[in-house]
Amino acid sequence: AQTVTQSQPEMSVQEAETVTLSCTYDTSENNYYLFWYKQPPSRQMILVIRQEAYKQQNATENRFSVNFQKAAKSFSLKISDSQLGDTAMYFCAFRAGNNRKLIWGLGTSLAVNP
Amino acid sequence: SQTIHQWPATLVQPVGSPLSLECTVEGTSNPNLYWYRQAAGRGLQLLFYSIGIDQISSEVPQNLSASRPQDRQFILSSKKLLLSDSGFYLCAWSGRGNYEQYFGPGTRLTVT
Numbered sequence: 001a002q003t004v005t006q007s008q009p010e011m012s013v014q015e016a017e018t019v020t021l022s023c024t025y026d027t028s029e030n031n032y033y034l035f036w037y038k039q040p041p042s043r044q045m046i047l048v049i050r051q052e053a054y055k056q057q058n059a060t061e062n063r064f065s066v067n068f069q070k071a072a073k074s075f076s077l078k079i080s081d082s083q084l085g086d087t088a089m090y091f092c093a094f095r096a097g098n099n100r101k102l103i104w105g106l107g108t109s110l111a112v113n114p
Numbered sequence: 115s116q117t118i119h120q121w122p123a124t125l126v127q128p129v130g131s132p133l134s135l136e137c138t139v140e141g142t143s144n145p146n147l148y149w150y151r152q153a154a155g156r157g158l159q160l161l162f163y164s165i166g167i168d169q170i171s172s173e174v175p176q177n178l179s180a181s182r183p184q185d186r187q188f189i190l191s192s193k194k195l196l197l198s199d200s201g202f203y204l205c206a207w208s209g210r211g212n213y214e215q216y217f218g219p220g221t222r223l224t225v226t
Binding site: 033035042043044045046047050091095097100101102104105106107 | 165219220222
């Protein structure tokens with residue numbers, strides 16, 4: 001069975017600093033996609049970044065970047081120059097290429113402190 | 115551009131009452147549609163997903179049901195609510211050629 005594990009239930013970071021959120025997954029598939037979603041206090045779920053497993057280059061979106069280690073089945077999210085608006089729950093999610101469903105981690109609650 | 119709407123935003127219902135939550139998508143056709151439930155401080159639980167009109171898969175056996183009467187409309191229903199149905203309900207869509215899901219603003223349901 002495919003699983004997604006986020007081992008850090010809570011994290012905090014000072015404004016303007018960098019923080020890395022961890023995610024590991026387990027799958028026997030070779031074609032799959034990984035995502036990080038952000039859920040701020042409004043509870044709107046927002047897609048932050050996506051990574052295709054066949055791409056070796058790590059995805060980046062402005063201050064957000066990933067460290068995708070396919071052999072280790074690791075997919076961490078780095079947030080640079082943290083801002084107060086980054087305070088949110090962050091969810092890691094996995095989708096096998098032939099599956100319409102996402103497999104979700106339990107989330108990491110990130111607090112950015114002023 | 116595509117947008118997804120959910121209503122109502124907040125709902126308080128007594129135990130045993132019926133439920134109807136609605137989700138509509140604009141700006142795309144033939145989307146995959148999803149209903150999730152999220153308990154407070156917890157992860158997402160997939161309830162139903164649909165690949166087309168009247169094509170719905172149930173992930174969790176419970177007293178909820180889903181229907182898709184139109185291509186871009188997805189409805190979550192219950193005949194009799196339980197206390198355990200309380201939670202935050204999210205609707206999402208994905209395109210045929212895309213792999214990510216996009217979410218609506220959610221409905222906060224409290225069953226009293």
